[in-house]
Amino acid sequence: xxxxxxxxxxxxxxxxxxxxxxxxxxxxxxxxxxxxxxxxxxxxxxxxxxxxxxxxxxxxxxxxxxxxxxxxxxxxxxxxxxxxxxxxxxxxxxxxxxxxxxxxxxxxxxxxxxxxxxxxxxxxxxxxxxxxxxxxxxxxxxxxxxxxxxxxxxxxxxxxxxxxxxxxxxxxxxxxxxxxxxxxxxxxxxxxxxxxxxxxxxxxxxxxxxxxxxxxxxxxxxxxxxxxxxxxxxxxxxxxxxxxxxxxxxxxxxxxxxxxxxxxxxxxxxxxxxx
Amino acid sequence: xxxxxxxxxxxxxxxxxxxxxxxxxxxxxxxxxxxxxxxxxxxxxxxxxxxxxxxxxxxxxxxxxxxxxxxxxxxxxxxxxxxxxxxxxxxxxxxxxxxxxxxxxxxxxxxxxxxxxxxxxxxxxxxxxxxxxxxxxxxxxxxxxxxxxxxxxxxxxxxxxxxxxxxxxxxxxxxxxxxxxxxxxxxxxxxxxxxxxxxxxxxxxxxxxxxxxxxxxxxxxxxxxxxxxxxxxxxxxxxxxxxxxxxxxxxxxxxxxxxxxxxxxxxxxxxxxxxxxxxxxxxxxxxxxxxxxxxxxxxxxxxxxxxxxxxxxxxxxxxxxxxxxxxxxxxxxxxxxxxxxxxxxxxxxxxxxxxxxxxxxxxxxxxxxxxxxxxxxxxxxxxxxxxxxxxxxxxxxxxxxxxxxxxxxxxxxxxxxxxxxxxxxxxxxxxxxxxxxxxxxxxxxxxx
Numbered sequence: 274x275x276x277x278x279x280x281x282x283x284x285x286x287x288x289x290x291x292x293x294x295x296x297x298x299x300x301x302x303x304x305x306x307x308x309x310x311x312x313x314x315x316x317x318x319x320x321x322x323x324x325x326x327x328x329x330x331x332x333x334x335x336x337x338x339x340x341x342x343x344x345x346x347x348x349x350x351x352x353x354x355x356x357x358x359x360x361x362x363x364x365x366x367x368x369x370x371x372x373x374x375x376x377x378x379x380x381x382x383x384x385x386x387x388x389x390x391x392x393x394x395x396x397x398x399x400x401x402x403x404x405x406x407x408x409x410x411x412x413x414x415x416x417x418x419x420x421x422x423x424x425x426x427x428x429x430x431x432x433x434x435x436x437x438x439x440x441x442x443x444x445x446x447x448x449x450x451x452x453x454x455x456x457x458x459x460x461x462x463x464x465x466x467x468x469x470x471x472x473x474x475x476x477x478x479x480x481x482x483x484x485x486x487x488x489x490x491x492x493x494x495x496x497x498x499x500x501x502x503x504x505x506x507x508x509x510x511x512x513x514x515x516x517x518x519x520x521x522x523x524x525x526x527x528x529x530x531x532x533x534x535x536x537x538x539x540x541x542x543x544x545x546x547x548x
Numbered sequence: 549x550x551x552x553x554x555x556x557x558x559x560x561x562x563x564x565x566x567x568x569x570x571x572x573x574x575x576x577x578x579x580x581x582x583x584x585x586x587x588x589x590x591x592x593x594x595x596x597x598x599x600x601x602x603x604x605x606x607x608x609x610x611x612x613x614x615x616x617x618x619x620x621x622x623x624x625x626x627x628x629x630x631x632x633x634x635x636x637x638x639x640x641x642x643x644x645x646x647x648x649x650x651x652x653x654x655x656x657x658x659x660x661x662x663x664x665x666x667x668x669x670x671x672x673x674x675x676x677x678x679x680x681x682x683x684x685x686x687x688x689x690x691x692x693x694x695x696x697x698x699x700x701x702x703x704x705x706x707x708x709x710x711x712x713x714x715x716x717x718x719x720x721x722x723x724x725x726x727x728x729x730x731x732x733x734x735x736x737x738x739x740x741x742x743x744x745x746x747x748x749x750x751x752x753x754x755x756x757x758x759x760x761x762x763x764x765x766x767x768x769x770x771x772x773x774x775x776x777x778x779x780x781x782x783x784x785x786x787x788x789x790x791x792x793x794x795x796x797x798x799x800x801x802x803x804x805x806x807x808x809x810x811x812x813x814x815x816x817x818x819x820x821x822x823x824x825x826x827x828x829x830x831x832x833x834x835x836x837x838x839x840x841x842x843x844x845x846x847x848x849x850x851x852x853x854x855x856x857x858x859x860x861x862x863x864x865x866x867x868x869x870x871x872x873x874x875x876x877x878x879x880x881x882x883x884x885x886x887x888x889x890x891x892x893x894x895x896x897x898x899x900x901x902x903x904x905x906x907x908x909x910x911x912x913x914x915x916x917x918x919x920x921x922x923x924x925x926x927x928x929x930x931x932x933x934x935x936x937x938x939x940x941x942x943x944x945x946x947x948x949x950x951x952x953x954x955x956x957x958x959x960x961x962x963x964x965x966x967x968x969x970x971x972x973x974x975x976x977x978x979x980x981x982x983x984x985x986x987x988x989x990x991x992x993x994x995x996x
Contacts, residue, residue, distance in 0.1 A: 353750045354688060354758070356771060358741060367741070369771040371759045376752070392762070392769075406742045408688025410696065410750050416689055416742055436731045439928050441882040445895040447915040449855070456957050464960035469967060484978045494980050501976055505969050538980060 290343055292350060292412045295378075297339035299420070304332040304387060326400050326421035335384040337419075341407060342378055349378025352409035357382055359394055359401045359422065366394035366430060386424070396424045497538035500531040570600045570869035572827040574653065575625025578602045579616060581609055581637055582630040586795075590630065593798045593819055602626075602827075609634035616640055622652040626827045630795050632661030643670035650787040655826050659795035662723055671791055674781045675728030679745035679770040685724045685777065685793065687743035697721050697748055698796075700807050701740055701777060703814065709931030710736045710780055710825040716814030717807035722794020724775035732783065734930050735776035736790065736822060744771035780825060786933050790826045829869035831932045833877065836863040836906070838937055840923060843911050851942040853950060854916045860885055860923055861909035862898065864935065876906020883908055883935075886924040889917070898925070918945045 301310040310327065329335055337357070341350050351374050359368040370392045374380040384390070394401070400421035407415040504527055511520045578597065582590065587606060594604060605614060605624070609631045616623060617640065627649060631637060643666055646656060660667055664681040671678050687699045703715040724739045746758060762769035778797070780790045796802055798819050807813040824830045841848050843857040852858060862885075866877035878900040887894040893915045898908040914921075920942050927935040 351752070351755055353746070353754050354686075354742075354744060355755065356742075356744070358772060360741070360773075367772050367774050369744075369769065371755075371762050371769065371771075373759045374755060406689075408696075408742065410688075413691050414689035414742065431729065433729045433731050438926065439731050439930060441884060441897075442895060444884075444897065445886075445892055447893045447913075449913070449916050455955065458956045461956050461959040465963040468960045468963040472967065485982055487981065498977050498980060501973060505973050508969065509966075542980065 290412050292341055293344040295340040295342045299337045302334045326423050328423045331425050332387045337382040339380050340378045351376045352407050354408040356406040358404050361394055361401055363399045368392040368394040395430045396427045493541035494538045496534035500534045503527055570829050571872040572829050573832050573867040574828045576602050577624045578626045579605050579624040580628045581607050584608050589800055590798050592800045592803050609637045612638050622654040626655045628657045630659050632659050632795050646670055650783050653787045655787055656789040657826050659792045660723055675730035677726040683745040683747050685743050686746050687740055689742045708736045711821050715818050718814050718818045719802040719805055720777050721796040724770055724777055725779050727776055732781055734780040736780050737778040738773050739775040739777050741773040788826045790822055832867040833933045835935055835937050836865050838862050838939055851944050852914050853946050854914055854918055856914045858914055859911040863906050878905050883927055887921055888924050889919045889921045914943055918943050
């Protein structure tokens with residue numbers, strides 16, 4: 274892309290004529306006109322640029338002057354295309370500005386940063402590569418790197434709102450509610466112990482006064498006791514795994530059974546009492 | 549008549565054309581609108597398309613048949629407009645009808661004219677800014693003996709996703725396009741840095757005109773590598789349209805011209821790649837299936853509960869043009885899944901599954917908000933077809949018995965309740981089974 278100016282010398286063998294730059298010079302001056310840096314730019318034989326990058330501050334001015342002449346007869350030429358190209362290699366942004374050249378070939382390019390022109394590409398901290406492109410019919414083209422230009426940072430190039438969809442987007446994770454805190458199991462055990470404490474008192478008292486269950490296995494009472502036990506078992510099973518519909522079904526059946534066994538048991542007890 | 553070198557180049561070009569058979573995923577019928585006098589100058593390109601299996605129908609710009617759109621249905625799968633000199637292309641080919649073709653999923657290749665034409669309005673529809681009529685792309689470098697409007701453009705590998713193989717330098721002649729700020733645009737061939745658009749005849753005022761145009765502001769100057777010579781555009785429904793700056797890129801003469809010493813130009817390969825991309829052969833993907841289920845299950849549930857662990861899988865295929873079939877494709881490295889209710893709650897990567905070609909899967913925990921969520925895949929990359937899929941799934945809070953039971957904090961209550969039941973049972977047993985107290989004496993004492 275950037276042809277070394279050595280081509281200018283080699284092109285003597287070609288038929289087309291060769292252009293060259295006479296007294297190329299660039300000047301950096303600040304807003305009051307003091308010259309901060311003025312260098313003649315010598316087109317080097319190899320593809321090198323000016324010795325160090327040119328730094329331009331926010332209110333400074335860069336002026337590039339040169340004259341385009343035919344190499345053989347030193348007459349001024351006004352080329353069709355005289356462009357200064359600013360290129361940011363890291364982002365690929367580019368800005369091109371034509372330079373006004375008089376019919377005698379004298380060219381003057383002015384870059385005033387207090388009124389930044391529109392053709393400058395968005396700049397970051399990377400230097401812009403500045404090059405000069407000259408082309409005109411019947412002459413060899415020139416594409417010469419000039420220098421690296423460091424400009425103050427600018428706003429980045431505007432991005433279409435949908436552009437983010439065309440790249441991987443940041444991952445999102447949901448923050449969940451924290452797990453419910455469960456109190457210490459030891460405390461639960463202690464209070465379960467407190468809830469079960471009356472049993473120990475009961476067992477202690479029973480050791481003194483034992484209850485007598487003499488009629489336990491008589492056939493009129495045992496079914497009723499069994500029904501009551503079945504109800505307790507049903508209740509426990511409901512708590513563990515059953516659903517309301519099943520419980521009502523079993524409970525209904527058991528209830529009918531309990532009615533009969535209960536009548537039998539209680540009537541037998543009543544009969545015993547009235548004897 | 550022909551030198552040996554020319555014969556070798558011709559043989560190479562024909563060999564290149566005959567060696568590959570590639571099919572489009574959307575159909576084989578192509579309408580080519582070209583001036584019959586010029587048709588033979590594009591013979592290598594057309595024969596190449598025919599050898600790949602496309603059926604070409606030729607239509608002159610002056611003739612109105614065959615009609616492109618009839619009764620809201622497109623008659624052809626693809627259209628090539630290669631008649632930039634024609635002043636109008638027929639009553640049924642207007643910018644509006646070409647946009648309608650795209651909405652009917654027909655792909656289009658358009659060669660842009662240098663002079664004013666309705667196709668300039670078409671390009672503006674797609675955010676392309678064209679130079680004024682009569683200013684083609686000009687470049688004075690590299691130094692060569694062809695006119696300044698015929699430019700060799702060297703193509704870097706991977707400079708555009710559309711060009712899948714190495715392309716030798718391409719001869720280009722035509723107008724450049726400045727790209728607007730539209731992410732659906734895909735530049736295929738960029739103009740060289742030293743090129744610019746200007747009138748061909750260089751007079752004493754040409755240089756001044758360039759400077760004045762640039763100072764006018766706005767899009768005054770078309771110059772540099774930000775311009776594109778061939779631009780592609782993929783519409784949101786998947787249809788592709790390519791704007792080529794000039795029809796000479798397709799011509800036999802440029803195809804056989806040498807780009808560098810003893811190196812044939814890459815025009816044939818380039819137009820083949822452009823046609824392959826535009827006619828939906830290359831870079832075409834689709835989602836075959838989408839599945840979701842609980843991590844340990846296989847069937848999809850109708851509703852999920854909050855805090856469930858859900859596994860989501862998708863199967864993606866790519867069109868293989870050489871075989872003409874869809875094949876599972878595991879090459880997507882950055883596929884992402886979003887779990888969305890108005891805004892994405894979860895966005896995770898969908899990595900490919902080793903051992904299952906074409907399958908991408910991930911698992912995640914459903915957020916603890918209930919509502920109607922969507923599994924959304926929205927994968928858009930420049931040059932590739934758009935993958936979009938959305939599966940709606942309700943997420944409900946746990947049912948009354950979905951909460952944890954038997955908490956350790958409730959042990960005292962369990963102890964108490966069970967104690968009560970046991971105590972009742974024991975008491976009733978003892979009461980029922982115990983012997984009756986003798987209460988006759990008590991009654992007699994009371995009655996007295």
